[in-house]
Amino acid sequence: MSAQRDMKEKSPWRTPVTIIIITVIGVIAIVALVTVAVLQNKPLSQKYKYGIVLDAGSSHTALYIYEWPAEKDNNTGRVEQTHSCKVQGPGISAYASDPWKAGESLTDCMHEAQQKVPRNKHEETPLYLGATAGMRLLNMENSSASDQVFQAVEEALRQFQFSFQGARILSGQEEGAFGWVTVNYLDDRLKQGLETTGALDLGGASTQISFVSSNYDGSESPKNSVTFRLYGNDYNLYTHSFLCYGKDQALRLTLAQQTLSGPVIISDPCFHKGYTKIKNYADLYDSPCVSHRKPQGAPATFNHTGTGNFQQCQEQIKRIFNFTYCKYSRCSFNGIFQPLVQGPFGAFSAYYFVMDFLNLTDTSEPLTEVKDKLTKYCATLWSEITAQHHTVKEKYLAEYCFAGTYILTLLTEGYNFTSESYSKIKYIKQIKGSDAGWTLGYMLNLTNMIPAEAPDSPPLPHAGYVSIVTIMAILLFIVFILSIRPLWSRCSKQLHIV
Numbered sequence: 001m002s003a004q005r006d007m008k009e010k011s012p013w014r015t016p017v018t019i020i021i022i023t024v025i026g027v028i029a030i031v032a033l034v035t036v037a038v039l040q041n042k043p044l045s046q047k048y049k050y051g052i053v054l055d056a057g058s059s060h061t062a063l064y065i066y067e068w069p070a071e072k073d074n075n076t077g078r079v080e081q082t083h084s085c086k087v088q089g090p091g092i093s094a095y096a097s098d099p100w101k102a103g104e105s106l107t108d109c110m111h112e113a114q115q116k117v118p119r120n121k122h123e124e125t126p127l128y129l130g131a132t133a134g135m136r137l138l139n140m141e142n143s144s145a146s147d148q149v150f151q152a153v154e155e156a157l158r159q160f161q162f163s164f165q166g167a168r169i170l171s172g173q174e175e176g177a178f179g180w181v182t183v184n185y186l187d188d189r190l191k192q193g194l195e196t197t198g199a200l201d202l203g204g205a206s207t208q209i210s211f212v213s214s215n216y217d218g219s220e221s222p223k224n225s226v227t228f229r230l231y232g233n234d235y236n237l238y239t240h241s242f243l244c245y246g247k248d249q250a251l252r253l254t255l256a257q258q259t260l261s262g263p264v265i266i267s268d269p270c271f272h273k274g275y276t277k278i279k280n281y282a283d284l285y286d287s288p289c290v291s292h293r294k295p296q297g298a299p300a301t302f303n304h305t306g307t308g309n310f311q312q313c314q315e316q317i318k319r320i321f322n323f324t325y326c327k328y329s330r331c332s333f334n335g336i337f338q339p340l341v342q343g344p345f346g347a348f349s350a351y352y353f354v355m356d357f358l359n360l361t362d363t364s365e366p367l368t369e370v371k372d373k374l375t376k377y378c379a380t381l382w383s384e385i386t387a388q389h390h391t392v393k394e395k396y397l398a399e400y401c402f403a404g405t406y407i408l409t410l411l412t413e414g415y416n417f418t419s420e421s422y423s424k425i426k427y428i429k430q431i432k433g434s435d436a437g438w439t440l441g442y443m444l445n446l447t448n449m450i451p452a453e454a455p456d457s458p459p460l461p462h463a464g465y466v467s468i469v470t471i472m473a474i475l476l477f478i479v480f481i482l483s484i485r486p487l488w489s490r491c492s493k494q495l496h497i498v
């Protein structure tokens with residue numbers, strides 16, 4: 001009996017010290033388990049990635065910096081524009097005769113980007129330059145000049161520490177499709193598989209229309225069709241880019257058709273009464289959109305004089321669209337296939353600048369009222385307009401009557417928006433702080449940021465994991481306490497005996 005008791009007393013499991021050690025180790029283990037389990041599911045301290053896109057448009061270049069959390073598949077992980085910089089001077093296509101200046105023009109904004117992106121992220125930050133219709137036109141007109149502009153621009157961009165991924169001309173299709181991706185990504189329509197928003201982009205040299213139509217399968221005009229699989233949803237997008245129908249080239253087209261006989265004075269209903277300016281024929285026809293129309297033996301200059309008449313301006317503008325031929329079931333203009341417009345639309349770039357200036361962004365206003373307001377605006381004397389807006393650049397100011405009339409004509413006559421479908425257009429500049437335009441969609445595509453399939457969402461949010469681990473830890477602790485209770489009571493009895 002006493003030998004047995006000796007054995008019991010000597011067993012390492014029965015000494016009070018051992019029991020205390022076991023208890024402490026058990027508590028530490030449970031605390032460690034809880035901590036590890038909770039931390040494993042907690043987002044790590046936010047680390048960001050960056051991307052830079054240069055939009056080399058026909059009228060100017062703009063730089064955009066985007067930022068997103070480094071972690072993948074994070075539900076809050078969205079790409080946001082954190083900074084933009086407008087390059088001073090004209091678009092890069094205007095430097096055809098001085099290519100190196102095109103590169104030099106970008107350096108100020110690039111220095112700004114160096115300041116904005118954290119120093120230790122420069123090497124890993126991709127940098128893209130995409131050129132649109134201005135360079136498309138230069139490339140058509142003089143491809144070696146366009147190559148030289150790209151060489152100069154690439155050389156300038158390589159001087160920076162960023163990871164330069166190349167400079168290229170986007171096709172009209174890409175420009176339209178990436179604009180659509182941007183709008184729907186920012187509106188959170190892709191991830192949730194919601195009805196998408198169409199995109200209307202008005203540039204200086206080209207204009208794009210892109211939308212999903214339920215009764216269009218892409219077979220009628222494959223060149224106007226882009227298919228995507230994004231977050232597990234299939235999209236069949238209709239898109240078209242009209243080269244020469246951006247607002248600056250459309251103005252040339254409209255003016256050019258009034259100068260067919262080479263008159264010395266052009267009375268233009270799209271400009272305000274009292275506006276008069278001597279202009280060069282050579283400048284007007286210095287674009288492949290109109291160069292073939294230059295009148296024979298025209299004088300060097302013409303007197304551009306406004307008459308300020310919306311109705312007549314609209315008649316002039318209608319004449320730049322060709323509605324006479326269409327080999328498809330339906331066309332917009334110039335023989336281009338287009339299904340009936342459908343659903344909501346976001347209209348950005350010059351659509352926004354012009355309609356915002358004219359105070360006509362409210363599309364709940366009936367179209368007839370919009371036209372009435374524009375009629376009044378166009379009929380306002382040039383002297384009054386300049387007096388009311390002395391801070392606005394004169395070139396823009398002179399052209400708002402034309403630009404507003406062009407927008408309404410393009411939408412209603414060109415794309416066949418009706419009073420009802422017009423009311424579903426929203427003139428937008430930004431969505432949630434990011435500019436509407438092709439640049440974000442372009443970068444999302446090149447960095448593979450939008451997966452084809454929906455990411456496996458975690459079965460529980462972070463708070464769910466914390467609750468489950470806490471409950472399990474408490475249960476474990478109770479079981480642990482219950483299991484060591486007999487040992488403790490034996491231990492205390494021993495201490496009592498001692």
Ligand SMILES: O=c1[nH]cnc2c1ncn2[C@@H]1O[C@H](COP(=O)(O)OP(=O)(O)O)[C@@H](O)[C@H]1O
Binds near residue numbers: 057058059206349
């Ligand atoms: O403040 C403004 N008021 C009016 N128009 C503007 C303003 N800012 C930019 N724009 C116009 O927006 C258009 C932008 O076109 P962009 O340079 O992107 O050409 P692209 O897209 O055809 O290559 C140009 O016609 C430019 O004049």
Ligand SMILES: [Ca+2]
Binds near residue numbers: 057132202203204
């Ligand atoms: Ca543009």
